[in-house]
Amino acid sequence: MELLPQVLVNGLTVGATYALFAVGVSLIFGVLNIINFGHGAAYGIAAYMAMVMLRYTGFNIYLAFAFGVLSAFLVGYLIERIAVKPVREQPILMALITTLGLGMVLENGLQFIFGPQTQAFPLPETHEPFQIGDTTISVWEISTLVVVVVTIAILHVMLKHTNFGIGVRAIAEDRRAANLLGIDVDRTILITFCIASALGGISGLLGASLYNAIYPVMGTVSMLKAFAASVLGGMEVISGAIVGGFIIGIAEAATSVYISAAWRDAIALGLIVVVLVFRPTGLLGRRGLEKMERPSLNIMPLPPVPKLTFNHPMVYGFLIAIALPLVVHDNYYLRIMIIMTVYGTLALSLNLIAGFAGLISLGHAAFYGVGAYTSAILTTRYGMPVWFGFVSAVVVTGIFGVLFAWPMMRLRGHYIAMGTLGLSGAIGVVMLNWIDVTNGPMGIRAIPLPSLFGIEYTNFGFYYTILGILIVSTLLVITLVDSSFGRSLRAMRDDELGAASVGIDARYVKMMVFGISAAIAGGCGSFWAHFVSFISPDSFTPGESIALLSMVVLGGLGSIPGAIMGGAVLSALPEVLRFASDYRQAIYGLVIMLVVLYRPQGLFGFNSVVIRPLSRKEPPKKPDAEPQEVGQ
Amino acid sequence: MSGALLQLDQVSRLFGGLVAVDKLSFDLFEGDILSIIGPNGAGKTTAFNLISNIFPPSDGEIRFQGQVINGLPMHKIADGGIARTFQNLRIFPNLSVRENVLVGLARTNKTSIMSTILRLRSHRHEERRLAADADKLLELMELADVADQMARNLPYGSQRRVEIARALATDPQIVMLDEPAAGMNPAEIAELMILIRRLRDALNKTILLVEHHMSLVMDVSDRIVVMDQGKKIVEGQPQEIRNDPRVIEAYLGSVPV
Numbered sequence: 001m002e003l004l005p006q007v008l009v010n011g012l013t014v015g016a017t018y019a020l021f022a023v024g025v026s027l028i029f030g031v032l033n034i035i036n037f038g039h040g041a042a043y044g045i046a047a048y049m050a051m052v053m054l055r056y057t058g059f060n061i062y063l064a065f066a067f068g069v070l071s072a073f074l075v076g077y078l079i080e081r082i083a084v085k086p087v088r089e090q091p092i093l094m095a096l097i098t099t100l101g102l103g104m105v106l107e108n109g110l111q112f113i114f115g116p117q118t119q120a121f122p123l124p125e126t127h128e129p130f131q132i133g134d135t136t137i138s139v140w141e142i143s144t145l146v147v148v149v150v151t152i153a154i155l156h157v158m159l160k161h162t163n164f165g166i167g168v169r170a171i172a173e174d175r176r177a178a179n180l181l182g183i184d185v186d187r188t189i190l191i192t193f194c195i196a197s198a199l200g201g202i203s204g205l206l207g208a209s210l211y212n213a214i215y216p217v218m219g220t221v222s223m224l225k226a227f228a229a230s231v232l233g234g235m236e237v238i239s240g241a242i243v244g245g246f247i248i249g250i251a252e253a254a255t256s257v258y259i260s261a262a263w264r265d266a267i268a269l270g271l272i273v274v275v276l277v278f279r280p281t282g283l284l285g286r287r288g289l290e291k292m293e294r295p296s297l298n299i300m301p302l303p304p305v306p307k308l309t310f311n312h313p314m315v316y317g318f319l320i321a322i323a324l325p326l327v328v329h330d331n332y333y334l335r336i337m338i339i340m341t342v343y344g345t346l347a348l349s350l351n352l353i354a355g356f357a358g359l360i361s362l363g364h365a366a367f368y369g370v371g372a373y374t375s376a377i378l379t380t381r382y383g384m385p386v387w388f389g390f391v392s393a394v395v396v397t398g399i400f401g402v403l404f405a406w407p408m409m410r411l412r413g414h415y416i417a418m419g420t421l422g423l424s425g426a427i428g429v430v431m432l433n434w435i436d437v438t439n440g441p442m443g444i445r446a447i448p449l450p451s452l453f454g455i456e457y458t459n460f461g462f463y464y465t466i467l468g469i470l471i472v473s474t475l476l477v478i479t480l481v482d483s484s485f486g487r488s489l490r491a492m493r494d495d496e497l498g499a500a501s502v503g504i505d506a507r508y509v510k511m512m513v514f515g516i517s518a519a520i521a522g523g524c525g526s527f528w529a530h531f532v533s534f535i536s537p538d539s540f541t542p543g544e545s546i547a548l549l550s551m552v553v554l555g556g557l558g559s560i561p562g563a564i565m566g567g568a569v570l571s572a573l574p575e576v577l578r579f580a581s582d583y584r585q586a587i588y589g590l591v592i593m594l595v596v597l598y599r600p601q602g603l604f605g606f607n608s609v610v611i612r613p614l615s616r617k618e619p620p621k622k623p624d625a626e627p628q629e630v631g632q
Numbered sequence: 633m634s635g636a637l638l639q640l641d642q643v644s645r646l647f648g649g650l651v652a653v654d655k656l657s658f659d660l661f662e663g664d665i666l667s668i669i670g671p672n673g674a675g676k677t678t679a680f681n682l683i684s685n686i687f688p689p690s691d692g693e694i695r696f697q698g699q700v701i702n703g704l705p706m707h708k709i710a711d712g713g714i715a716r717t718f719q720n721l722r723i724f725p726n727l728s729v730r731e732n733v734l735v736g737l738a739r740t741n742k743t744s745i746m747s748t749i750l751r752l753r754s755h756r757h758e759e760r761r762l763a764a765d766a767d768k769l770l771e772l773m774e775l776a777d778v779a780d781q782m783a784r785n786l787p788y789g790s791q792r793r794v795e796i797a798r799a800l801a802t803d804p805q806i807v808m809l810d811e812p813a814a815g816m817n818p819a820e821i822a823e824l825m826i827l828i829r830r831l832r833d834a835l836n837k838t839i840l841l842v843e844h845h846m847s848l849v850m851d852v853s854d855r856i857v858v859m860d861q862g863k864k865i866v867e868g869q870p871q872e873i874r875n876d877p878r879v880i881e882a883y884l885g886s887v888p889v
Contacts, residue, residue, distance in 0.1 A: 484741040491735040497706075502715065502801070503707050
């Protein structure tokens, strides 16, 4: 093939940027056993800072790039101090959410300052690309390879031969022992974060030069590739991240050339899933599985399960919700109420997985999407009645949820988050590119309105329908979590090994909970499709999944009324704060970060608990300080 | 072969180059209380983990009622009738004490998830039966008055009893107790001793015990297996073990008999 050398050149250079980015991910994972979901911010911020320097100051490219790397270094500092240090000793979910939140805020900041559009990266003139046979290679491609090789070599020397490097490796082995040996753990972790971010910054600068384009969310897009590279190589193995980065780069280049550029982005996402299913330790990983075996990562004190009673506050909540349309006639407000109820139901369903099963799913939008598409396709293309579309959506999405869970069976903690993110992202790419079925990016239009006794639905009808769905789902969830199945579910969340020791089949429990949760989300998706009568893949992105998880966290993991309220409040926020609609992501990011840092049980969650690792004993209760009234 | 309920036949387990359990064989007969003792690192807990298949043996066979069970998933082993407790407690901290026991009872639940979703009568009936069974066990383990507390709020000794109650809830034939007396005071140990006997005599359980408290072991055991560095060095009745020079040597003469 004449194209092969060109594929290799393109693949290696892009792969080199992924590799460098992934090294940062692996470095942090190795040291702290957390995944920094805010890692993408360093990538984008470095590129934008360099852009500013190049465009508005007389700096030459070296100074501008140095400034970019420095900014990334500072981003690492910020993330570690604000989002990681306070939750370092807590369940991994905490750091996952705080870093994700801060990353969203930082990225949205870029969008706020520089606008969402793609801009050219103002590079100086260079030598014409070199031509070797049919293959072209640009100056930027050559410099990328050189920079990456040199940077990795420096990092290698640093980790192997300096005191800092020895400290890093000691902490990775055993943080407490390292501390006892006099290593300044706090400082070493901080510097590791800064260096990892700086690597991300270099990667961002190289990426920007290669594509000659920058846009605010470029970091998140590349972060997914870096995650894939890291998983592929074996999370904590730095050499693995490098190999993984190059493999993904070449695989993407090959896909663009031989198959279609549209499927390029599915490669990394698909690889995450394949690797996690067949070799969770990655290509070069050794201890990956053992680390996964670490018990109780998800545990935090959770609220007791509500019992079905007639005087539960939720009952009053529902009664008010039923009565509201008597007062609110305005279509605009009704519409907001409908949106709030949809998201309340979605958050409730995600809470089954995230709160009661303790599996941090970043893929819930996929279920919502599959439900919406199932119903839309059946009613528009095959002329089925709307009720049939709805029922099919619930059933199909339920089955889909069970299948979705199958590859996640062996995974825990962070890996579940990565796996669900990867799989749902891949499904998004399928929605975008399987044009024969989904109509691709154009979406599906003119989805029929439901009708009752021959009268088409108005907003009143929609409101009461979705409220009905919410109430039925709430009853279902309450019944379920207080049943034999629900106890097994919660037992598995608390201690999977302990649950297995009394005969609970975690596979069955996980697949069922994904199925039931997906079925509810699928129903919501179907409702949404008929309500807005237009759907496109844009509505079911990983960003949507993250928003849904934010709602559950805001309301309170494992709290049924909390999740509903969280969904309702957070979905109404952008509507109420009209002026702030551009900052939707930033608001979500800020909210989840602040909630986890200051009120980890959620706004509406369990009140009387303080989060602390379970290994620590509860402090002895102070004796009741009754005023001793002497002489009485 | 013999009528042993549980048989370990030349079972070994390697961790890298380290032989944690080395060709261990012993028989556990129905109605027996068998203890495994030995110095730290002798491989006692590893033997437990092999039986409940937290990891499979590198070599050898484990037979339960004549069937080879090594390699079966952990939950199948529990389902088959071998229950256990853990050295480091593995109760469910965010579940109430009653719920902890109910989780153990879940395998006796006869209704399907569909009947739960539809709230059928069979679901409600079964829930009531499970609750009644749980109450019996809570009564037996003297946990009835804390039944509705979150397990995480209980003192350590009570949490141990919750774990034993949970294991009993699976209605096992064999109960494996991994250092049940750890962290208990003498009074609690005396109660534990009575409890272990009662499990065997009143509930017809067969007991496999790993324990460091020699007085407890000597008092309750029918037979004792002594391990050192992964190997079985002696097996016999408490009196024989007490006076065996090999045992004393393994403990460097520090057996607190």
